Amino acid sequence: MEGSDLSVPILNSFASLSISNVNIDFAEGNSAGDFTASLNQYLQSHGSNKITKFRISFAPLDAFAPDIENWIHSAVSRGVEDLFLDFSMGFDHNSEQYRTGMKPFKLPDSLFGCRTLICLTLSHSVFSPPAGFTGFENLKSLSLSYVNISEDMLQWTISSSPLLENLVIKNCGNLETLNVSSYSLQKLVLVAPYSNLYDIEITAPKLQSFIYYGEHIFGDAVFHPKNHFLDISSLTDAFISSMGLEFTEPEHDYIKLLSDLKQVKILTVCTATLLDVTTYGDHFDHENLPVVLGNLKELQLLVDNLNLSYIYGFFRYCPVPLLERLFIILPATFQVEEPASYGSTKVEEPSTVVFEHLQVIKVVNFEGCASEMRLLGFLLERAPVLESLVLVLPPRCREDKSELAIEQNNLYVQISLLSKASPAANVLLIHSTDDDESLKPTHTEYFSEFTGFPNA
Numbered sequence: 001m002e003g004s005d006l007s008v009p010i011l012n013s014f015a016s017l018s019i020s021n022v023n024i025d026f027a028e029g030n031s032a033g034d035f036t037a038s039l040n041q042y043l044q045s046h047g048s049n050k051i052t053k054f055r056i057s058f059a060p061l062d063a064f065a066p067d068i069e070n071w072i073h074s075a076v077s078r079g080v081e082d083l084f085l086d087f088s089m090g091f092d093h094n095s096e097q098y099r100t101g102m103k104p105f106k107l108p109d110s111l112f113g114c115r116t117l118i119c120l121t122l123s124h125s126v127f128s129p130p131a132g133f134t135g136f137e138n139l140k141s142l143s144l145s146y147v148n149i150s151e152d153m154l155q156w157t158i159s160s161s162p163l164l165e166n167l168v169i170k171n172c173g174n175l176e177t178l179n180v181s182s183y184s185l186q187k188l189v190l191v192a193p194y195s196n197l198y199d200i201e202i203t204a205p206k207l208q209s210f211i212y213y214g215e216h217i218f219g220d221a222v223f224h225p226k227n228h229f230l231d232i233s234s235l236t237d238a239f240i241s242s243m244g245l246e247f248t249e250p251e252h253d254y255i256k257l258l259s260d261l262k263q264v265k266i267l268t269v270c271t272a273t274l275l276d277v278t279t280y281g282d283h284f285d286h287e288n289l290p291v292v293l294g295n296l297k298e299l300q301l302l303v304d305n306l307n308l309s310y311i312y313g314f315f316r317y318c319p320v321p322l323l324e325r326l327f328i329i330l331p332a333t334f335q336v337e338e339p340a341s342y343g344s345t346k347v348e349e350p351s352t353v354v355f356e357h358l359q360v361i362k363v364v365n366f367e368g369c370a371s372e373m374r375l376l377g378f379l380l381e382r383a384p385v386l387e388s389l390v391l392v393l394p395p396r397c398r399e400d401k402s403e404l405a406i407e408q409n410n411l412y413v414q415i416s417l418l419s420k421a422s423p424a425a426n427v428l429l430i431h432s433t434d435d436d437e438s439l440k441p442t443h444t445e446y447f448s449e450f451t452g453f454p455n456a
Contacts, residue, residue: 062103
């Protein structure tokens, strides 16, 4: 960018800066030059004061690359502990290119010599350390989003950060294999939709939480029988979603994945897993069925169509003897009910299933259609200690309160006719605007971000 362009607004967006307890926001209309001058002045006027936290969102304009490097060097030299560098401004996520022809910002060598870093968050940049990089000895949290990093360098960075507890990898599209080996890691978030990533290996004996969204890359029992989870013995919760990606090739083995994660206490799965379990269980032999989820206390089912029959198949082939909380998230928009796939008839309800410990059921975007009422009947008949059934109606465009009240009353009448194994079960039918925030599944924060669903 030429010097005469310094007054041009920053890509019709905004820049933001946070240094320790000081926050500076540059609203739309401010120029890149204004932002740069203000930050340079701030850093200069505060001399050698320690910078605990440095968080910046900015466009990686070529004209300001030296300034950006100086900002990072200044933060590093002043003992920064929390460093957040977001260079996504002007990036078109559809074409995966910058709209103005800019290139991703290459992180300066000074960053990789920082020994005080505890939390490092990087977005839309190139991670290429100089020779002699020995890792981040005090780093506890690392987040990489749209970061260009080699497979070997990522593996080295993880293994050479001995205190690393939280790792987030989002849309690092150049990765084809991922080897996570860490004896301190407690939480792993992996987002890889439409990526080239086809193989993963995890050795993390202290890992407690595994969050995954993307095309399932954990192999196939026939073609890729490799064990991808070498040690996840401490895992307690897992979120597995491939919403919108279920029918991509190759066909993936969600049953093997469930078997690998069967020790968890909290689990979220989507339609892909429900369909896979039901289809293989009803029509084929699978060496890993049934998968007994013997420790599971909380289950979330993300359903992106109204063929709810797959839920019966899941409970038939994946027993949940200790389940206490069940959340079912249905599509927020009206959909016509679909018949079961593969030419099969309606999936039969498993007659032997009993939810002996189930206390709470919550169904979000409940319309009251035939398949939903059938599912309610199935659950109510098999939950002898159920305390609460919460049904959340989907958002409505109309505002006629009397019409909504009539609809709600009609649904109450239909539900009251269903047989219940627990006479004490309380049924609560509410609108989305009145949803009780206290009854939320553990993985609520990931619903909107990774599934397209509103928060449950």
